[in-house]
Amino acid sequence: MKSKLFAGMLVSILMIFAIDVMAQKANNLNDIFPVEEVKHGMTGYGFSDLGPDVSNKFRFRVEFVEKNALGYGHDIIWALLSGNRMLTKKDTGIISGMSGSPCYSSDGRFLGTVSYGHDGALEPMAGITPARELLSVGENELSYLINNFSNKSLFGQNRGNPRSNLMCFNVNNISPKHDDLSRLFVTKPYFSGSGGQESQADLSDGLKVVEKTLKPGDSIGVGLVVGDISVVGTGTASFVDGKTVWAFGHSIFQFGEINFPMLAAETWGAMLGQPKPWKNTTTGAVIGTFTQDRLTGVYGHLGQMPDMIPMTVNLERNGKKQTLHFYIVRQKMLTPVLVENIIDNLLTEFSDTQELTVFSRGKIYIKGVSDKSFYFSEHGEGLASEMGNYCAREIRLATIPKDDLFEKNEPAEPLRIEGINIDLSVSEGNKTFSVEEIKNGSDDAIFNLNLNYDLDIILKNGQEQKTVSFSLAIPYGFNGEIVVLAGDAEAMTTSFDKENYRQNTKSSERQDDFSTLIRESFSGGSLYIKIFYISKTSGSASSVMLRPTIRMEIYEVFLDNIVVEGQRHALINVSNTNVGNTK
Secondary structure, three states: OHHHHHHHHHHHHHHHHHHHHHHHHHHHHOOEOOHHHOOOOOEEEEEOOOOOOOOOEEEEEEEEEEOOOOOOOOOEEEEEEEOOHHHOOOOOOOOEOOOOEEEEEOOOOEEEEEEEEEOOOOOOEEEEEEHHHHHOOOOOHHHHHHHHHHOOOHHHHOOOOOEEEEEEEEEEOOOOOOHHHHOOOOOEEEEEOOOEEOOOOOOOOOOOEOOOOOOOOOEEEEEEEEEOOEEEEEEEEEEEEOOEEEEOOOOOOOOEEEEEEEEEEEEEEEEOOOOOOEEEEEEEEEEEEEEEEEOOEEEEEEOOOOOEEEEEEEEEEOOEEEEEEEEEEOOOOHHHHHHHHHHHHHOOOOOOOOOEEEEEEEEEEEOOOOOEEEEEEEEEOOHHHHHHHHHHHHHHHHOOOHHHHHOOOOOOOOOOEEEEEEEEEEEOOOOEEEEEEEEEOOOOOEOOOOOEEEEEEEEEEOOEEEEEEEEEEOOOOOOEEEEEEEEOHHHHHHHHHHHHHHOOOOHHHHHHHHHHHHHHHOOOOOEEEEEEEEEOOOOOOOOHHHOOEEEEEEEEEOOOOOEEEOEEEEEEEEOOOOEEEEO
8 A cells, every 4th residue: 555655646637746846947948827827807819810901819808717728737818809801890709720839928928829719609719729738739758648648638529529729630632531531520610612732843843841930829720631632731830949830729630740841831820700710721842750649739840751652543534634643641540530531531522322434453552561452343333431431441451561450469560651652433324244255265175284275265245355365274194174254243253152061071171261362352343263173083973063172262353444244164184185165
């Protein structure tokens, strides 16, 4: 009991000491107005970039301090904003994009940052994050200690809280579909289809960091996706110490350690409308990296290069082609969700009620291991929304070491994705081809046992015909029949079930192999080829399917712009006379 009590006292002493050290450091950077001294009726002023034609200064009057508003020890100062014509309308509330706007007491001490609004508010009432809370975020033991307590905050757990942060998320070149993305936010930001990122220079040489200086009150951006496609959040810089920047006064996702690009931003004015007004802010070049995403703010460094994943999508929609180059943040939860949103939004012109033909071929480049390729071809309904989920699934699986899928030991480090390329073609035409015939690909039926046996698989769609050639290797000294089956996944799975019913030898293992292949491929429209090598016996069993299979091979053939359906089979007799007959 004594040892436990001593440990608890030690943690408390260390916590108090750490807070005191940080408070001293913050006061050395700038005088801090303590939240304990904030009273009803006190006034002050703040700064926020509201556009070139409007003053950037505003005033505030404190209404009250909400104790433990974000959980144990995290307060919010509620104040009415005034003194700026953008904040005088009584029915608009606080402007989204003001997150991080620094507030000062009348004697010039740093009091905190405008960070929260209240959904449905009809007056500019702002929730201010106290200055010490913001400056506790950083790459030091104190910030981790403080934020470990805040991870269990009531605010973070209560998604129904009417308070929302004042970050404005903009999208460019994609429609604003953000249901999956919104679920990751601790508090609700505002999404706007306007603004977003200015077009960048050619990204083929990689992402570049531009030198930039900031001051408190300047607009600032954080990128989730940058390039030809962008998903960016905008707000306000709160505190700047050399190249170190604090912003927003609230979390983005509360992920802790992050590596998100810090973006230059410029505000051109504000839209004063309902349900919430917002800044018209555009973001530009990468100017640094945010490295901490904590409950009471984000923190980063100017001039630091972010670690992002380059991604290219070669898109074809009903014959119209487009190539998109962009960079996406590297975060195990967020990256697949962003990819899913990007693909979903690229296909917004299609409906799930339409019959579509979809082809997708992708490659995920992984550090230290072989690249992961994936392929999808399908025709039918519901494919517009299925593609985003499919690509996200492939990216999730690509980061898991193969051993972790089967072993129950400690998981290894996630694999590192170095790049993603996706070719995606969607059309409203039916490009389904049925398997019509499997025949000998040579005019001569006589073959040498040491050579390959050529087969042609004939595919037809109306009047159009395509031929897939396949070379079959005959095992040396083999004497028996070879059964070749070709078709789509559904038909092949059905035939495989029947074959396993008739065969007793290792049928469950063979079914497992084929089911795994289908599951990993996920593509119902690929061309699958299965080959059974069945030896001749001297017994009474004359049926091919009742003889033991000594060997089986499974292949998946990737075909451009072809969806395969149906199934055909061929029987090849192999004997010591070196004659092959295809039936």
